[in-house]
Amino acid sequence: MRKVFCEVTSSEVKLPDDIRRIVSLSPAITETLYLLGMGERVVGVSAFDVHPVEARRKPVLGSYSTTNTERLRALSPDVIFLTTGYQRPLVEKLSREFPVYAMELPPTVASILADVIKVGLVIDRVDEARALNKRMLQRISDIISDFIATVYVEIDLGGPVTFGAYSYITDGLSLVGLRNVFGSDMVEWKEPDFAQVRRADPDIIIYEPKMFKKVDTEKVGEILRSRGWDSLKAVTSKRIYVTPGPHDFLAHHGPSFVLEALPWLSQLTLSLSR
Numbered sequence: 164m165r166k167v168f169c170e171v172t173s174s175e176v177k178l179p180d181d182i183r184r185i186v187s188l189s190p191a192i193t194e195t196l197y198l199l200g201m202g203e204r205v206v207g208v209s210a211f212d213v214h215p216v217e218a219r220r221k222p223v224l225g226s227y228s229t230t231n232t233e234r235l236r237a238l239s240p241d242v243i244f245l246t247t248g249y250q251r252p253l254v255e256k257l258s259r260e261f262p263v264y265a266m267e268l269p270p271t272v273a274s275i276l277a278d279v280i281k282v283g284l285v286i287d288r289v290d291e292a293r294a295l296n297k298r299m300l301q302r303i304s305d306i307i308s309d310f311i312a313t314v315y316v317e318i319d320l321g322g323p324v325t326f327g328a329y330s331y332i333t334d335g336l337s338l339v340g341l342r343n344v345f346g347s348d349m350v351e352w353k354e355p356d357f358a359q360v361r362r363a364d365p366d367i368i369i370y371e372p373k374m375f376k377k378v379d380t381e382k383v384g385e386i387l388r389s390r391g392w393d394s395l396k397a398v399t400s401k402r403i404y405v406t407p408g409p410h411d412f413l414a415h416h417g418p419s420f421v422l423e424a425l426p427w428l429s430q431l432t433l434s435l436s437r
Contacts, residue, residue: 167285171247171265172258179241182286186240188230188250191275192266193218194417195282196244199291206238211374213410214417228253235261242285269416270351271334272425276300279418299421306429308340310436312366315344315397317355318414319373325355332413335420339429340436341367357390367431368397371406371413380405404431 166175186207187193194214196205202217207224222238224230227249235243235257245254245265254265264285269275276296283292314336318324326332327348336343344363345353368387372378380403392398406412406427413424 167264169264171267172254172263174258176242176262176264178262178285180287182241184238184241185244185286186224186235186238186242187212187244188225188227188253189244189246189266190214190218190411190415191246191278191417192244192282194415194419195279195295196286198295198418199283199286199288201286201288206240207235211411213374214415214419230257232257232260244282244285268351269331270329271331272303272338272421273334275331275416275418275420295418299418302422302426303338306425307338308429308432308436310340310432311342312340312432312435313344313363314341314367314369314431315355315360315363315365316369316371316413318371319376319378320414321373323355324352326352331416331420335413335425336428339425340432341428357392361392361395364395365397366400366435367402367404368395369404369406369413369428369431371411374411375409377409378405402431402435 164177165180166177169176183204184206185204187196187205188209190212193208193212197215205221208218208221210223210226212218224234243257243261243263245263246268248268254263257263266278269278276299279296280292283289316325325345327345327350329351333343333346344360344365370383383403383405387398397403
């Protein structure tokens with residue numbers, strides 16, 4: 164056995180030298196585990212774990228804030244991964260009985276990279292984690308831009324949600340040369356102030372539908388016009404973009420945010436700078 168200190172819980176987690184049974188109730192950590200070659204050792208996930216698609220074939224043990232304790236006991240996991248935010252009460256509950264390693268929600272892109280190394284350290288896949296980290300760093304170096312355009316990002320999480328200064332999304336936007344309308348608001352996420360969006364008159368609007376819901380740019384245009392945004396630059400210039408795929412894209416803070424979402428955002432910046 165070995166001991167790993169968890170900053171979030173301020174406690175030592177006892178882990179076997181060879182971790183064989185992993186439960187991950189964090190979609191970002193689940194994706195990291197698969198990219199580190201540990202997918203076969205994942206024995207349980209949350210209902211929102213869709214990166215990669217293979218994760219959807221694993222037993223679903225709960226959501227962000229709930230889980231099936233009896234099934235957890237039956238699985239006898241070597242470690243359970245969770246994050247803070249909505250999952251903090253669940254972290255506290257499960258830590259009383261199970262080996263739980265919790266990680267903070269990342270406020271920056273650098274935090275996402277650090278989380279990859281942290282997961283590698285916990286599961287003793289350090290070399291694989293550093294290789295993935297280098298790959299992510301290279302991707303970032305390829306897309307960093309000083310070009311500045313204004314962007315409004317809206318994600319449907321059961322209602323319109325946008326992001327402020329404490330979000331990795333705002334940080335990622337800045338790396339590719341995009342200034343978030345709400346990037347100076349000292350919050351992680353918030354309900355958007357539509358009047359503030361009108362005043363900012365963004366060059367680009369990015370819309371992410373609710374998971375598994377198909378929405379095209381025409382439908383988004385209807386939503387925006389219903390708010391009286393017909394004259395916004397992004398609307399008149401038809402620079403309204405819907406994130407690709409039926410799953411979380413920008414709302415997912417796993418490695419694919421760096422490997423896939425940032426390059427996609429970079430292409431939007433390039434289209435403006437031409």
